[in-house]
Amino acid sequence: MKKVSPSIVQYFQKIGWASYIAGLQDTHSGNMSMRIGNRMLITRRGSMLGFLNDYDIIEISLEKNDSGVSLASSEIGIHRAIYRETNGLAIVHAHLINAVVLSLINDEIVPVDVEGSYTIRKVPVVSFEYGSGSREMEEEIPRHLKDNKIMVIKGHGAIAIGETMEEALFYNSVLENSCKIIVGINSLGKKADDFKPKNISEGW
Amino acid sequence: MLYGNWGKILEIDVKRKITRIVKPSEEIYDKFLGGRGLGVYLYTQYASPLNGYALSEGNPIIITTGPLTGTPVPTAGRAAMTSRSPLTGTIFTSSSGGISGASLKFTGYDALVIIGKSEKPVYIYISDNEIGIEDATALWGKNTIETTQNLKEKYSGYSSIISIGPAGENQVLFASVITDGARGFGRGGLGTVWGYKNIKALVIKKGRKKPRIKDKEKLKNVVYEANKSIKQNPVTSKALPELGSSFMLDVVYFDRALPVKNFSDNRFPTIDRIGSTALQEEIFENSISCWGCPISCGRICHDNEDKVSEGPEFETIWALGPNLGIDDLVFIQKANRLANEYGLDTISLGGVIAFAMEATERGILDFGVKFGEKEKIPDLIKKIAKNNGIGQDLKTGTGNLARKIGKKASYFAINVKGLELAAYDPRIIKGMAVGYATSNRGGCHLHGGYSAGSEILGLPRRVDPALQISKGTLVAKRQNDSAAVDSLIVCQFASMAVSLEIWSRILTAVSGKQYSAKRLSQIGERIHNLERIINLKLGFTRKDDSLPPKLIEEHLGEEKIELDVMLDEYYEFRGWSREGIPTEKKVLELELNNFL
Incomplete structure (x- = not known):
């Protein structure tokens, strides 16, 4: 096992801090990774994304286990499956509070605000018997991310892919804001569904 | 039944002055889509021999459209041209805007394959019910504007005229092919191949055959989404329409x-x-x-x-x-x-x-x-x-x-x-370094994955241009996506706003077959690998995946380009050996074993 370069550590720190300060994580939630060739750099199990150090970033093969697997995020299997099955080069998983609220009562989330509609359009919500790190999740999550940038695990949080971690973080952030708006509309006694863009509902 | 594509290719032998209709199997369209992908596939079928010289009778000129060409999809009027380049010696696909792609599609053909070499200068004309090969002696020596005007007068109602100028006739190795006196199949000297074959021009009459679309209602909705993305993206809704591509001069200079x-x-x-x-x-x-x-x-x-x-x-x-x-x-x-x-x-x-x-x-x-x-x-x-x-x-x-x-x-x-090389200094934009080095048509910004899209324009998000680790991976992935976009065929500018997820939904609606962003990217990967296999057969090796020594040794005050490090990462991501050869596993995965 070897430490990653300082420029990469700084990049992880920037994304991790942004996700924390934006309220997309609790103190110890979430994980993130980026693909480099046939390896990945992934955050350490139990690390605080808002306060990462160089020893919190683990380099590991996309296919074979080495000693790094003992330190890497417990959802490494999902990350590997996503890199194997989708177009993503980076992954950010976050525990979005409002997205989780909506996931408990919906099978999909359709942003009604302009930014959300433009950026993520329609987000699938998927339910699992075991809500973290299961084989079922390794099979199902990549299937949804083949054609969506972000999806929500019911009652758990969101997982997004991108060419970069910043892109994947952005989709998490946009989704959470869109969910806040939907929750806000509903709390005013209106139906957010009435504001759904027509073409997305029918064409996506 | 095929949707989007016609399933028909017109073969034109300018030596024997005969034409023939060829119908590739549906599997070929599934594997290579159209445009650049279909062109590269057809090159493997028509080049005789595969490693023959660019300026030889056996080097075909292949003009292709894609499954979206001529549909209501934004920017779907383009055409691609594939041949072996006399400038680079590589397989080479160039594409052009204008109206030529849509005009060709409306004739009922997906592609034209021009083979042989004419003894005398000729031009070709086609419509949805006529094909001709005519004497072009009187046009030889005229420039592209004169040629276009001359043929437009003769063929009133014919919509697109593609021609070469004196540079192609005189075997300038970077001669282009100009469409309608304006746009061009610019790069790689494909105009030189036309000149060698004594082909002065191609006249296409826009036919009445509109491409078949499987699900028009779904297409309408997804095209709405694509247009919305174009209208909301500042590059495609403001900079390009109001300033043209010249805005890039200011932006690239701003980033040194x-x-x-x-x-x-x-x-x-x-x-x-x-x-x-x-x-x-x-x-x-x-x-x-x-x-x-x-x-x-x-x-x-x-x-x-x-x-x-x-x-x-x-x-x-x-x-x-x-x-x-x-x-x-x-x-x-x-x-x-x-x-x-x-x-x-x-x-x-x-x-x-x-x-x-x-x-x-x-x-x-x-x-x-x-x-x-x-x-x-x-x-x-x-x-x-x-x-x-x-x-x-x-x-x-x-x-x-x-x-x-x-x-x-x-x-x-x-x-x-x-x-x-193009207008992006790889000493500043490190992704462009590995992109230029590995592009299958030589030092090209577009076939090199155009990492400047994220490194300069921040589309979809900005990546630090100075970072070298991760750039091999990013560029390889972008090259795959770009090969798919070039095979649909749609404009790379539009793709700054329209994601692969949207293009895949559009293709699904047109073709009636299920596509995802991942599947499109895999098709692009197949195309890029086939181009690589052809180039390996043409004698190219890892040592050709290089940069000019001046750009390696003169740093412009920035960190030196670590090309070997980026290349290793790039090859690893691609599933190639350290020598840059696709491994057997990768070849089988992409179903390219018949091309080895």
Whole structure:
């Protein structure tokens, strides 16, 4: 096992801090990774994304286990499956509070605000018997991310892919804001569904 | 039944003056889509032999459309042209906007394959019920504008005319093929192949055959989403429509990545004289669109002879401006017009003149022209196109010319595999370094994955241009995506706003088959790998995935390019050996084993 370069550590720190300060994580939630060739750099199990150090970033093969697997995020299997099955080069998983609220009562989330509609359009919500790190999740999550940038695990949080971690973080952030708006509309006694863009509902 | 594509290809033998309709299997369309992918596949079927010279009878010219061409999908009017390049020796696909792609699609053919070599100059005309090969002796020697006007008069109602100018006839190795006197299959010298085969022009009458669409209602909805993305993205909704591609000159310079004087510097104090504002205020006449394009990035401008013509695009302003030490926009537009009339690729033209200027200033060989001497450029362009005087040397491109000169001239010959680099300095934008090095058609920004899209424009999010780790991976993935987009065929500018997820939904609606972003990217990967396999057969190896020594050794104050490190990562991501050869596992995964 070897430490990653300082420029990469700084990049992880920037994304991790942004996700924390934006309220997309609790103190110890979430994980993130980026693909480099046939390896990945992934955050350490139990690390605080808002306060990462160089020893919190683990380099590991996309296919074979080495000693790094003992330190890497417990959802490494999902990350590997996503890199194997989708177009993503980076992954950010976050525990979005409002997205989780909506996931408990919906099978999909359709942003009604302009930014959300433009950026993520329609987000699938998927339910699992075991809500973290299961084989079922390794099979199902990549299937949804083949054609969506972000999806929500019911009652758990969101997982997004991108060419970069910043892109994947952005989709998490946009989704959470869109969910806040939907929750806000509903709390005013209106139906957010009435504001759904027509073409997305029918064409996506 | 096929949707999107017709399942019909027209084979034209200009030697025997016969034509034949060929119907590829549905599996070929599933694997290669159309455009660049179909062109590369057809090259493997028609090149005789596969490793024959570019300027030989056995090198086919393949013009393709894609499954989206001619549909209501934004920017789906383009065509692609594939052949072996006489400039690079690689497999080479070039694409063009305008109306030629849609016009060809409406004739009921997906592609034209031109084989053989005519004894005398000819032009080809096709419509949805006529095909002809006619004598072009009277057109030989005419420039592309004259040729277009002449044929338009003769064939009233024919919608698209594709032609070469004197440069193609005179075997200038970077001669282009011009569509309707304006847009071009610009790069790689495909016009030279036309000239070698004595083909002066192709006249296409827009037919009445509209492509079949499987699910029109779904397509309408997803096209709405695509157009919404185009309208909401600042590059495609504001910068390109209002300023044309020239805005990139300002942006790339702002990020210190615009090469100056043959990549000797990145400072050009008078940049504002040739930027987008100057273009709009001083030479702009009108904007123009390709078929089916809501962006309208094309510019119609005047020059110092009060002649009005299309352009100049960003790359041309750079190649004939800062790269030559010239800051006169009116003059640049004149040089651009001359290049289009003669049928020359403006990027390679600027590259070879910049090389001559540096050779002169270094005292290696006196070409009689130095940086900034703009008054000498028109005569130089004419000499190159007409194969006169020093034009006989310059017409061979920087790579060939540097080898002929010797004396370490290759040090500052700014090309990769013979193709002159574009307007992005890879010492500043590190992704472009591995992109230029690995592009299958030589030092190309577009086939190199165009990492500047994220490194400069921040689309979809900005990536630190200075970062080297992770760039091999990013570029390989973007090359795959880009090969898929080039096979649909849609415009790379539109793809700055429209994601692969949207394109895949559009293709699903048109074809009736289920596509995802991942599946499209995999098809792009197959196409890129097939191009690589062809290039390996043509003799290219890892040592050709290189950069000009000047760009490795002169740092511009930035961290040195670690090309080997980035290449290793790039090959690893691609599933290639350290020598840059696709492994058996990768070849089987992509179902390319029949092409080994």
